[in-house]
Amino acid sequence: MKDKFYITTPIYYPSNKLTLGNSYTTIVCDALARFNRKLGKDVMYLTGTDEHGQKISQSAKNAGKSEKEYLDEMVEDTKSLWKLLNISYDKFIRTTDDYHEKAVQKIFKQLYDNGYIYKGSYKGWYCTPCESFWTDSQLKDGKCPDCGREVKFQEEEAYFFKLSAFADKILNLYEKNPEFLQPKSRVNEMVNNFIKPGLSDLCVSRTSVKWGVPVDFDPKHTIYVWIDALPNYITALGYGSDDDSLFKKYWPADVHVIGKEIVRFHAIVWPAILMALGIDLPHRVFGHGWILFGGDKLSKSKETGKKECIDPRVLVPLYSADAIRYILYREIPFGSDGNYSTEMFLTRFNSDLSNNYGNLVSRTFSMVKKYFNSIIPEGEELSQQTDLELKNAVDREVENTMNYMEKLDVTKAISSIMNIFTEANTYIQKVQPWAVAKEENSETRLKTILRNLLEVIRIGSELLEPFLPTSSRKVLDALNIEEKVFKNLNNFKGLEAGQRLKEIDILFPRLDVNAESEKLFKIANQ
Numbered sequence: 001m002k003d004k005f006y007i008t009t010p011i012y013y014p015s016n017k018l019t020l021g022n023s024y025t026t027i028v029c030d031a032l033a034r035f036n037r038k039l040g041k042d043v044m045y046l047t048g049t050d051e052h053g054q055k056i057s058q059s060a061k062n063a064g065k066s067e068k069e070y071l072d073e074m075v076e077d078t079k080s081l082w083k084l085l086n087i088s089y090d091k092f093i094r095t096t097d098d099y100h101e102k103a104v105q106k107i108f109k110q111l112y113d114n115g116y117i118y119k120g121s122y123k124g125w126y127c128t129p130c131e132s133f134w135t136d137s138q139l140k141d142g143k144c145p146d147c148g149r150e151v152k153f154q155e156e157e158a159y160f161f162k163l164s165a166f167a168d169k170i171l172n173l174y175e176k177n178p179e180f181l182q183p184k185s186r187v188n189e190m191v192n193n194f195i196k197p198g199l200s201d202l203c204v205s206r207t208s209v210k211w212g213v214p215v216d217f218d219p220k221h222t223i224y225v226w227i228d229a230l231p232n233y234i235t236a237l238g239y240g241s242d243d244d245s246l247f248k249k250y251w252p253a254d255v256h257v258i259g260k261e262i263v264r265f266h267a268i269v270w271p272a273i274l275m276a277l278g279i280d281l282p283h284r285v286f287g288h289g290w291i292l293f294g295g296d297k298l299s300k301s302k303e304t305g306k307k308e309c310i311d312p313r314v315l316v317p318l319y320s321a322d323a324i325r326y327i328l329y330r331e332i333p334f335g336s337d338g339n340y341s342t343e344m345f346l347t348r349f350n351s352d353l354s355n356n357y358g359n360l361v362s363r364t365f366s367m368v369k370k371y372f373n374s375i376i377p378e379g380e381e382l383s384q385q386t387d388l389e390l391k392n393a394v395d396r397e398v399e400n401t402m403n404y405m406e407k408l409d410v411t412k413a414i415s416s417i418m419n420i421f422t423e424a425n426t427y428i429q430k431v432q433p434w435a436v437a438k439e440e441n442s443e444t445r446l447k448t449i450l451r452n453l454l455e456v457i458r459i460g461s462e463l464l465e466p467f468l469p470t471s472s473r474k475v476l477d478a479l480n481i482e483e484k485v486f487k488n489l490n491n492f493k494g495l496e497a498g499q500r501l502k503e504i505d506i507l508f509p510r511l512d513v514n515a516e517s518e519k520l521f522k523i524a525n526q
């Protein structure tokens with residue numbers, strides 16, 4: 001039986017405009033999902049939308065629409081953006097899906113029956129945009145500590161989840177299972193900021209919020225959005241329905257990938273809910289950092305004070321989804337915050353995609369065309385020093401890529417893959433195939449050199465495909481590689497000699513950085 005790999009993004013608030021910033025989680029998960037498929041695993045990649053709560057209801061009202069009408073449009077919009085960015089999710093869950101709502105009601109009842117939910121009354125500071133209650137001591141300068149906005153004092157009858165009963169169990173979990181929450185710094189954040197100061201019971205129902213899943217045994221209450229949202233990871237697999245075969249197959253999740261501001265919910269509240277239900281915990285929760293634009297989450301450039309263009313709907317048609325994906329994998333160190341700027345994007349486009357990968361492919365293909373009429377040549381067993389060095393370097397980077405992907409480190413993985421192409425470009429400079437071609441009796445040597453280059457392009461493109469699915473696939477198709485799983489990554493014997501290379505267009509035409517930069521600033525600031 002195939003190994004399984006179950007990976008999830010958070011479910012998105014459909015009212016948030018999708019930008020390079022919040023697309024990040026999904027783009028990262030896509031590379032991880034595709035990579036695991038190429039490893040031959042049975043992958044389930046889940047994403048979706050988080051559709052209940054006051055904020056959504058308010059946004060629908062502002063748009064002059066019913067919630068359903070508003071949400072259907074926003075969800076279509078979200079799906080179309082994922083399509084544009086080549087996101088290969090296997091399932092899309094909406095928290096307004098009937099099966100999800102029913103399962104959440106069952107889960108709430110189960111928690112109540114197990115003695116983990118009780119009725120009380122809630123007083124506290126409520127932040128509407130974050131849908132969170134805060135105590136006096138948690139407020140920051142009297143405002144919401146998460147988003148910095150105004151909070152208002154609210155009191156209402158409510159159900160509570162006994163989160164306080166789980167403090168020791170969660171600490172024990174982090175201690176016994178250091179893999180559970182990553183990167184390590186997030187564990188310290190959770191322990192010092194939330195668990196050590198004392199976990200309070202969590203208010204898990206509202207009588208004032210109408211747009212939500214009703215508590216079936218007390219319908220004037222609706223279920224708190226996070227208690228409705230977190231279980232999506234199991235309800236999407238049929239937990240709480242008549243058919244839970246997917247749940248049996250894929251749960252526990254191999255990884256929940258989330259942004260750092262929602263680690264608290266995933267690494268404290270979610271495991272507590274699962275423990276209370278008697279369900280196994282996910283293997284890993286990974287809290288990535290934020291993409292910062294000019295030093296903060298807004299999109300203004302620090303140097304010019306102008307807005308950066310961070311709209312994928314503008315960027316993808318101009319530069320391709322692959323290029324947008326590339327910059328996020330490459331520039332934001334996975335697990336930490338990272339900066340994005342238009343200039344950095346355009347410069348990297350030229351240096352890494354045009355000059356390194358693109359140029360290697362085009363010059364190798366044109367040499368094979370010129371010297372061998374585009375027929376893939378047979379190569380000799382490697383014996384020359386330069387060839388052996390190339391092979392060793394490629395082997396090393398393949399191994400690095402595998403190890404980094406095991407740790408989910410997409411940034412280090414993609415930089416190892418790009419090293420493969422750099423090595424091949426250096427090899428060309430060293431062996432100078434055009435000079436070899438002029439020597440007498442050099443045909444066998446020239447064949448081996450070009451064969452080596454094609455093999456390195458093949459191996460690198462195989463590894464790159466989960467990250468840049470369109471351009472890498474074009475190259476693999478041109479090399480006549482149909483295989484969808486990794487094969488022959490540690491040898492130079494993956495190509496069939498005698499086959500003809502297919503013609504391939506320039507992958508990433510070089511950009512004029514100044515002109516493009518000006519164009520993008522104009523679009524973003526008009």
Ligand code: MSP
Pocket residue numbers: 009010011012013014016021022023024025050229230232257258259260261262289290291292297
């Ligand atoms: N609905 C909740 C999640 C519930 S999961 C049970 C939510 N949604 S969100 O739409 O606000 O966020 C979706 C994802 O986008 C989160 O992982 C969040 O961290 C991420 N990001 C939003 N802005 C971001 C950046 N500027 N940079 C990187 N990721 C960011 O939270």
